[in-house]
Amino acid sequence: MQYLLTLYVDESGWTKMSKAEQEQGAAAYMAYTEALKKAGVWKGSNRLQPIATATTVRNGANGKPQVLDGPFADSKEQLAGYYLIEAADMDAALSWASRCPAVGHGVVEVRPIWSI
Amino acid sequence: MSGNELNNLARSLAEKVARQSYGKLVAFLAARTRDLAAAEDALSEAFVAALADWPKNGCPANPEAWLLTAARRKAIDMHRGRKRHETAADELRALEDGLKAVEESAQIPDQRLALMFACAHPAIDAAVHAPLILQVVLGLDAKAIASAFLISPAAMGKRLVRAKEKIKQAGIPFSIPEREELPAKLDAVLDAIYAAFAEGWTDPTGTDAARRDLTGESLFLAQLVTELLPQSAEAPGLLALMLHAEARRGARRTKDGDFIPLAEQDPNLWDKEMIQRAEELLLQASRLHTPGRYQLEAALQSAHVFRCRTGRWNWPEIVQLYDALFAITGSPVVAVNRALAIAETEGAEAALNILQKLSADDRLAEYQPYWAAQAELLARTGNHVEARRAYEIAIGLERDDAVLRFLQKRRSASPS
Numbered sequence: 001m002q003y004l005l006t007l008y009v010d011e012s013g014w015t016k017m018s019k020a021e022q023e024q025g026a027a028a029y030m031a032y033t034e035a036l037k038k039a040g041v042w043k044g045s046n047r048l049q050p051i052a053t054a055t056t057v058r059n060g061a062n063g064k065p066q067v068l069d070g071p072f073a074d075s076k077e078q079l080a081g082y083y084l085i086e087a088a089d090m091d092a093a094l095s096w097a098s099r100c101p102a103v104g105h106g107v108v109e110v111r112p113i114w115s116i
Numbered sequence: 117m118s119g120n121e122l123n124n125l126a127r128s129l130a131e132k133v134a135r136q137s138y139g140k141l142v143a144f145l146a147a148r149t150r151d152l153a154a155a156e157d158a159l160s161e162a163f164v165a166a167l168a169d170w171p172k173n174g175c176p177a178n179p180e181a182w183l184l185t186a187a188r189r190k191a192i193d194m195h196r197g198r199k200r201h202e203t204a205a206d207e208l209r210a211l212e213d214g215l216k217a218v219e220e221s222a223q224i225p226d227q228r229l230a231l232m233f234a235c236a237h238p239a240i241d242a243a244v245h246a247p248l249i250l251q252v253v254l255g256l257d258a259k260a261i262a263s264a265f266l267i268s269p270a271a272m273g274k275r276l277v278r279a280k281e282k283i284k285q286a287g288i289p290f291s292i293p294e295r296e297e298l299p300a301k302l303d304a305v306l307d308a309i310y311a312a313f314a315e316g317w318t319d320p321t322g323t324d325a326a327r328r329d330l331t332g333e334s335l336f337l338a339q340l341v342t343e344l345l346p347q348s349a350e351a352p353g354l355l356a357l358m359l360h361a362e363a364r365r366g367a368r369r370t371k372d373g374d375f376i377p378l379a380e381q382d383p384n385l386w387d388k389e390m391i392q393r394a395e396e397l398l399l400q401a402s403r404l405h406t407p408g409r410y411q412l413e414a415a416l417q418s419a420h421v422f423r424c425r426t427g428r429w430n431w432p433e434i435v436q437l438y439d440a441l442f443a444i445t446g447s448p449v450v451a452v453n454r455a456l457a458i459a460e461t462e463g464a465e466a467a468l469n470i471l472q473k474l475s476a477d478d479r480l481a482e483y484q485p486y487w488a489a490q491a492e493l494l495a496r497t498g499n500h501v502e503a504r505r506a507y508e509i510a511i512g513l514e515r516d517d518a519v520l521r522f523l524q525k526r527r528s529a530s531p532s
Contacts (some may be wrong), residue, residue, distance in 0.1 A: 087287075088289075090287045091288075091293075094238075094239070112285055
């Protein structure tokens with residue numbers, strides 16, 4: 001089965017970090033990605049630009065798509081990236097999720113991919 | 117034999133198989149597809165088919181295998197009707213392989229434990245663990261479960277459907293956890309069984325059939341886990357705890373339905389065989405040298421029973437057990453009971469001081485036994501004004517009529 005791990009973190013944490021801490025943080029994610037690839041479970045992953053760059057599109061009052069500056073949800077923790085992995089079952093997926101560096105400074109949501 | 121007799125025979129055999137094997141059949145049917153709802157549908161149709169077939173053609177030598185084969189065929193039919201995709205073909209092949217495996221072997225592997233671990237998985241809402249296990253392992257219907265848990269049948273039905281859907285779609289495994297994960301995940305299963313037992317236990321007079329049955333069903337489940345997981349000390353610990361509680365059912369109320377506290381119960385009314393069985397289980401558990409919450413709670417029951425039967429004063433031992441239990445659980449409820457034991461060893465003042473320190477815990481503000489304990493201890497120290505006040509709060513928090521009357525009597529006994 002495939003699972004999407006979505007990473008929600010407080011962005012302000014990153015900007016408050018020193019250069020060395022940021023490098024250390026980035027290295028942890030690279031090591032995690034490498035581990036997923038070595039184990040043959042990695043299907044894809046990406047880091048997103050900060051929410052300051054987010055734009056939302058929804059149906060406006062006149063029935064036409066309305067474009068708005070800002071993210072979908074206004075919460076402290078924001079979607080910051082994702083991993084798409086292949087795992088035998090929920091336990092295997094949860095075990096990978098628990099190793100994700102984001103667990104240390106945010107939340108990881110695990111969702112199975114809709115299979116047809 | 118007349119047609120009626122045959123019908124009755126078939127029905128009673130089907131009921132027996134249902135009780136003994138329902139969960140086994142559901143677990144086996146759903147193990148590969150993880151589709152519990154489909155397994156239950158197929159199995160219920162198989163039972164209908166059995167009631168039509170068995171009176172006509174005689175009861176099969178292996179009714180379990182008969183039902184499983186019938187359920188498999190129903191499942192395959194349902195699948196054919198529903199899907200025509202590539203993936204459906206794969207699932208169909210898995211179902212057909214399973215059918216062959218059953219026909220070739222007389223023994224159906226018992227995967228009920230794995231099924232219980234799926235139901236009590238951390239990814240499933242904890243509040244639905246117990247209802248889900250009762251439904252898929254024992255075949256209880258949503259209506260009966262709802263009435264036992266004091267929830268509307270519609271709401272309970274929705275929760276159960278949602279949990280089953282999650283097990284299927286999110287790929288919750290049907291497996292016995294690895295060594296390092298086992299204790300925590302087993303705790304979730306045992307907690308669910310104990311929750312079901314507690315729901316049954318809250319109806320001591322057994323007037324509500326759905327709730328009375330629940331204690332029996334939970335005992336069956338605890339027995340099952342004890343048998344299927346012999347390396348666990350907590351499963352027999354839980355079973356011992358439940359047996360101790362169940363053994364005293366008949367002594368907990370007067371003929372008029374009034375509440376009798378443990379110390380005033382007549383030990384002759386306790387079920388001696390059940391207590392004996394509980395003691396054996398506790399001994400069996402202690403040989404595994406892995407103490408835990410349920411073993412300690414059972415040991416406490418055992419110590420209370422010993423004191424009431426022999427009159428020998430064993431409160432220091434009880435305080436020690438509460439210390440150990442509190443170290444594991446950190447529960448304020450345990451702390452209250454520990455204070456009551458300390459009242460016996462060090463006096464009511466010392467116990468009141470402990471309760472005073474506990475009062476900062478918000479969880480105790482609406483916990484009836486906390487206020488009843490405080491009232492009892494205040495009365496013992498002669499502070500009747502405060503005692504009456506504490507009894508009043510306890511009375512305001514209690515729902516059970518018998519306990520309510522007991523508390524009211526106690527309050528009246530406290531001179532104003």
